[in-house]
Amino acid sequence: MQIERNASLKALNTFGIEAKAAFLATFHSADELRLILESTEIKNFPKMILGGGSNLLFTQDYDGLILKNGISGIECIREDEDHFYVKAGAGENWHDFVLTCIKNGYAGIENLSLIPGNVGASPMQNIGAYGVEIKDRFDHLEAFNLETGDVEIFSGEECEFGYRESVFKRKLKGKYVIVSVTFQLLKKPDFQVKYGAITTELEEMGVKELSIEAISQAVINIRNSKLPNPKDLGNAGSFFKNPVISAAQWKKISAKHPEIPNYPAPENEIKLAAGWLIEQAGWKGKRIGNCGMHAKQALVLVNYGGATGQEIYDHSTRVKESVAEQFGVELEREVNIL
Structure with missing residues (x-):
């Protein structure tokens, strides 16, 4: 466990804004997070969780501890007749997770390709694109209670999903750290191609037979044609x-x-x-x-x-x-x- 002082945050936010944190630490498990929070050095400072830094604007330095979520891992933990239940660490890159699911034939989130950020932010924001939202493919999540140190399970109903909203952006804001998210993904794809320019892009790609790979690539093409890469702008x-x-x-x-x-x-x-x-x-x-x-x-x-x-x-x-x-x-x- 290492806590960095007066740390630059420029590389940790996609706006590329130069800001500093009084303290910065990365955790890779709930146990590591618990140890960091028990440190007497930072006990009385305010604390903030940072994922991929893709939905954040720093307008000032942060006089407290920023905790970088580095929890990784992707695993199909069970399946039933119609679904795969896939668990991902909250620190996993979202797009990489989508591509892993596509590679393994886990359908349902291909329309969410190339959305920036990490897995942990996906239920917090109820991210969505091209006719699909996280709430449509969500099973449950595990979250670390910053007050008690316990890891609790939240169902979809308990997350109180709304349009780009969840309970973690409202009454539970700053009280929990999302540790992992489990998605209920499909064995038989339910292709969503009516929203936006997906159908047109698929035709231009010459796709004759729909697949989750083709839809993902169409979404990637559309997003790349419209949205600037944070590495460039x-x-x-x-x-x-x-x-x-x-x-x-x-x-x-x-x-x-x-x-x-x-x-x-x-x-x-x-x-x-x-x-x-x-x-x-x-x-x-x-x-x-x-x-x-x-x-x-x-x-x-x-x-x-x-x-x-x-x-x-x-x-x-x-x-x-x-x-x-x-x-x-x-x-x-x-x-x-x-």
């Missing part, structure tokens, strides 16, 4: 959530802007495309200083190099205010701000 993927509005609000907005893309949401609400709103407000490809909304995807805020976290945050505020003024819709940041 610092970013955290989609910076804002797609807003969900009431039917009454939709009636007012659609009367003024009938062309707005919209999708049905639970409880008779309407989901709007945040990227479309941002583009129509004039922010797509617009750069101010060292940051701006990407030229190919208005939903992605990028660091062109040298931007501070505060610069990026301020730019997101300008975008939010502009969209609210033009459309009367409040955008919510998907990225966690520190």
